[in-house]
Amino acid sequence: MRNVVVVDGFRTPFCKEGTEFRETDADVLGAWVVRDMIQRCHRWNLPLDTIDCVLGSNVATPMHAVNPTRVAAVTAGLPLTIPADTVAGKNCGSGVTALYYASLRIRSGDADTVLVIGMEAMSRIPVVYHKHVADLLLQYGKARTLRERLAGTAALLPKLLNLTRYPPQVGLLLGLTDPMCDLIMGLTAENIAKDPMLGISRLEQDDYAVRSHTRAAAAWDKGLFADEVVPMYVPELSGYVERDNGIRADAGQETFANMKPVFDRRHGSVTPANASQITDAAAAVLLMEAEKAKSFGLPILGYVREYADFGYEPSCMGLAPVGAIAKLLSKTGLALKDCSLFEINEAFASVVLGISRILDSPSLMERKFGRYGLTERLGEIPPDDLNPHGGAIALGHPVGVSGLRLALTSLFELRRRDAERALISACVGGGQGVAMILERE
């Protein structure tokens, strides 16, 4: 069988919404990482036309570039002949799914080399007019005579200014709200946090969030992220970013305890501090067929192995990774203890806590997943092996990029630990979960 290796990969620093990358569109962020990957190819003397295709992951599709991957690839200087497409539909799982689809193309012999990129510019998601106002605007555009124009203006202006009755729709919030259950993602996290069977307290969530921040800060201080993060120059702002800027120096039980819940203001426990951040970023990973990589004398960071995804109840989408992990383990015949590293996306603290609890408890497994045929307790994830350098709570969650970050962080950590196997997983809005096994040998 053809093996798929990760030759190399890196990500930009993760920048909170409205900070350094606020002026940069997703396709431009993508172009930056493609450009830097091109530099690496030159360093390895790898001809650019070795790359057979580019597969991107981007959720909030820019309106001006419905295939931002193609725009990124061509503008950054890859040959025009290399095709490109974008995985968008798997929401927060898009990055992992893109890696899987890329590896499928290589395994099937359809391609030898695939460049996978992820890009997300959540700062750039537009605010859209209320439907009623938008209709009037379009109508006005069709007005030809002076009378029609005057009438159009008269109808449009009052509604345009009346923001309370015809509020503009914030694209970001629309995107984060699940139409199948009318819940914004934060409320699905509340559903997990409030579940008496899981018994997740506010304190536990805050503790987990503090842990994420401390671990991420420590990783930066120790220089561990130097492997995966490349500094970025921001021409729009004459700026330069080298570190993830969402890590809070003041993270602590006391500060986080003072935060107010945002999704359920009265009775909730999910606060901005124990939820992931809205973030802009990009990442790139070069996948190659193993023999080909060796023939070019390229470095090998690790191997992409099996993948599984799983559908669950949309209102509790955060628990879906349990199903994906169970399916993946049964598919590969592995057990949790065979993996020495776990990266589970910290969409919300309650999500990661809920997942670990269910995995470790036969009764919870039975109650939550019994009806889908999964009853077996899978085991405990040792806290030191779970997101050892923090996660989306501290670093941020640029939805289309997070999957690639999980893969990169775990591969570099495997190398540092000289360990063999990592399992990455992420919950997906709409009630899905994805999981993937990455190995070093």
Place this chain on the structure above:
Amino acid sequence: MSDRHPVTAASGDEAELKHFKILLLDDGILLAGFDYAGKSVNVLNAESVSEWQHIVHLVGQTDGIKGAVLLSLKEGNFCAGADLEQMHDAQTRQSFQAMERLVLTVHRLFDEMARSSKPFVAAVEGPCLGGGLELALACHGRLAGTHTKTCFALPEVKLGILPGFGGTQRLPRLIGLSAALEMITAGKTVYPRQALRMGLVDEMVTSVPSSVRTLDRVRHETLVQTAVGKAHTLRRQPAQPKPLHGIQRLLNFPAVRPLVCHYARRQVIQRVGHFYPAPLRAIDAIQKGMSEGVLDASLTIEQPLLLELMASRTSEYLVGLFLAGETVKRNAASASPGVTRVAVLGAGLMGAQIAGQLAEKGHPVVLRDISPSILAKAMGSIHKAQTAQVRKRLIQPSDLRYRLSRIAPTVRIEDVRSAPLVIEAVSEKLDVKRAVLAEFESHAGPEAIFATNTSSYTVAAIAAGAAHQERCVGLHFFNPVAKMQLVEVVRAPFTSNQALAQACGLAKRLGKFPLVVNDGPGFLVNRILSRYLAEAVILVGEGTPIRRIDAVAKNFGMAVDSGHPMGPLELLDLIGLPVGMHVLTSLAVLGSRIESRDALLQHFLPENQPPVTFWKAGKENPRALQAISRYRRTVPSDTSPLSDDLLQERLFLPMVDEAVRCLRETIVEKPWQIDFALTYGIGFPAFRGGLLTWARQTITPSQLAQQLEALTAKYGKRFEPCPGLADGGW
């Protein structure tokens, strides 16, 4: 064989035509494809005009021909205008009978076209300049193809003449007085969208040019087909002059015209002073001609003015300099294939600009600097310059995307490794430059070329310790890189032909004039310039007012061609005093000729503060005056005021002396190269023909030597003329 057309107008005609191909379409429209034999662009001269005359007659006399479409068979060039070589030849011989005959023929011919009952339509794709635009103006209809190169301009005033094929008459009648004045007096270039808006063309056509340039193929282009359709329309319904709109209409009222012309004159004088008569003459021709018929006005007003201007020295010099530029480009052999990826080392002021220029021309660039914050600033400045172009609609937003993502900023030297050519633009310190070269050599392959953008060191000094000296070449850009068209390509004794050719090729692709000079301190331009700047500083130290020094230079015409006349001290402000000082200091190797007044300039460099400038907001900087008086207290000197003539002598004669030394030391071989370099490098006034031409015209070699001797006696050794100066030969 493929060039023979099945349907020709009348038998035998084709054989006589050398520069045109013709093809009569079934529907009676004659396609005339301009294809000047032996040149890469179409030009109008006696030969091509007489052929066009033949075609016009043919159209007029043949019943089967219902109209004609004029197009170009050169891809990306419609017509570059009159044949300048022929004109310059006439100017140097001061014999204008042939030119006069040509102009007369053209006036009659264009008038015949305009009167013809059969429509002429110009299908313009590529630059349509000068006489070419006047030819198009004489047609009944004009269409512009959206080829990226398509543009319209009447740049004659830049050559010291005025549009002499009826342009001063037809253009204002078509687009209105004020718009025509703007195009003619400034030589402004107009792009298709603009041309459509101002009524210069009837239609803008999105067309895919045929890569096979035969009439048989080209006739299927959308542009040509639309032009044929236009000819039919015009035949059925001759074009009526289109009414002007808005402000153009207002400014075109006979009562307002004198005011508009007065304003235009003032603007011209503001821009170029009284140094250039051509724009003012053009305004005269336009204003007077508006009240007469086109042919009469062309013959009685435009033509005499044209001949008068053409016979002037100014025009001869300007045309000479233009042709010199062509020669410079032709002489600089470029390598093929040229390099694509280029690395720029150092992202300071020059590095950033060079990287931006390279990206503009489609080169992938690695921009390397050791400091991320300098890189960030550089990327910011490139972004700013490029977005300004989008705002001015010079480029599309997609161009901005490509240009910015083509530049890869990096701090790692490894990223430079695979680039076949690097341009070094690090700070002007010899040890830094040598260290960068060594660092580069330890990573690069033996073939990679190292081009240094030094301004004060010799290539030999920088490459002294290089493992592969043959790869080192100088590529000296001038600031601001986007505007300054001159690039000195410096050949050291060890520089390989390959390195030289690649450097020249790159400069040419950037649209620059690559002047090959031999290695030596300050190369050519800075070496001569430093004499001028050093003397200006000495004058300041003697107590001559800042404004007087700059006024003398401005009255001489320095930098007038850039639209912003500038004296030596203003130039020093622009260069930056520390950089200027550094160049002067490093040129001390030239001997006693360069006297730098470091003691004075130290007063201009307060610690931890930006240097004091001579000028501030258009006035002498009070802090500079203080600094000067502080200095003068320590070094008292004669304060008697100097005459303007003496100031001019002291500023400009040393430059002539230095130029002659450069010739003697074969930094360049030909005097015209020096003239060209100084005009394009430091803004020596073009109407004076360049430094040495000016010197030859105003002074004999022996007088020059005597004057320098006199200055030496009075002011010291720095004015000593070079041995053999009096013998001439320059």
